[in-house]
Amino acid sequence: MHDLLQRLDNAARQAGRPPPRLLAVSKFQDATAVAELVGAWRAARPGETPALGENYVQETQAKQAALGDPGLEWHLVGHLQSNKAREAAALFDWVQSVDRPKLVAALAAHRDPERAPLNVLLQVNIDDEASKHGCGPEDVPALADAIAAQPRLALRGLMAIPAPLPDLERRREAFRRMRALFEQLRPGYPQVDTLSMGMSDDATLAIAEGATMVRVGTALFGSRERKGGRPGTPSTS
Numbered sequence: 534m535h536d537l538l539q540r541l542d543n544a545a546r547q548a549g550r551p552p553p554r555l556l557a558v559s560k561f562q563d564a565t566a567v568a569e570l571v572g573a574w575r576a577a578r579p580g581e582t583p584a585l586g587e588n589y590v591q592e593t594q595a596k597q598a599a600l601g602d603p604g605l606e607w608h609l610v611g612h613l614q615s616n617k618a619r620e621a622a623a624l625f626d627w628v629q630s631v632d633r634p635k636l637v638a639a640l641a642a643h644r645d646p647e648r649a650p651l652n653v654l655l656q657v658n659i660d661d662e663a664s665k666h667g668c669g670p671e672d673v674p675a676l677a678d679a680i681a682a683q684p685r686l687a688l689r690g691l692m693a694i695p696a697p698l699p700d701l702e703r704r705r706e707a708f709r710r711m712r713a714l715f716e717q718l719r720p721g722y723p724q725v726d727t728l729s730m731g732m733s734d735d736a737t738l739a740i741a742e743g744a745t746m747v748r749v750g751t752a753l754f755g756s757r758e759r760k761g762g763r764p765g766t767p768s769t770s
């Protein structure tokens with residue numbers, strides 16, 4: 534944990550940028566592994582709120598119950614079906630995978646007005662991959678307006694999962710296109726401060742290109758396969 538935080542901060546310093554936020558992607562990791570990581574995080578950075586990323590609503594419900602730790606921030610980074618919006622609006626502090634008007638309306642309708650607004654990122658399919666979720670870059674302005682019109686949602690920025698091309702220069706290109714979209718979006722929306730991009734194998738590259746949040750799973754927890762867990766059934770140690 535400590536080493537990874539150092540590495541991210543070094544990458545930011547070299548690029549002349551503020552240190553990025555870390556999102557620890559804990560999908561398929563059992564509660565014991567997550568609790569250990571949270572302990573290491575608090576030891577390394579007292580005062581920081583550990584942020585955990587999950588892909589599935591049910592798995593998150595089970596993990597939150599098992600951890601029983603109110604001092605965590607939960608982010609949904611996986612695709613969300615509209616019929617799960619009620620659960621997602623209750624379980625998460627952030628939803629990073631918003632990509633269509635129907636989902637905006639469903640999340641806004643279900644967010645408890647007694648709670649802080651749900652933070653949302655627009656997921657952009659920056660490499661136009663047929664297999665990927667996310668809106669097209671051309672859809673960002675209209676979706677941003679739709680979110681801004683919802684008092685129970687707070688538009689915080691953009692998220693992308695660029696194609697995992699072996700050619701790092703081409704990945705850099707995708708990060709640059711995201712940065713340009715982010716800079717275009719910002720002036721109109723005072724709360725927009727987050728560009729979420731970069732994972733275990735390209736976090737430092739993403740930081741160099743302007744990421745303000747990186748989402749790291751494998752580099753923190755080790756391989757997900759090795760643990761043998763299935764989605765939705767976190768094993769007990």
Ligand SMILES: *Cc1c(COP(=O)(O)O)cnc(C)c1O
Nearest residue numbers: 558610732733748749750751752
């Ligand atoms: C799983 C996942 C990650 C983490 O990927 P690693 O390569 O394990 O760091 C990041 N973002 C999203 C959207 C994911 O689904």
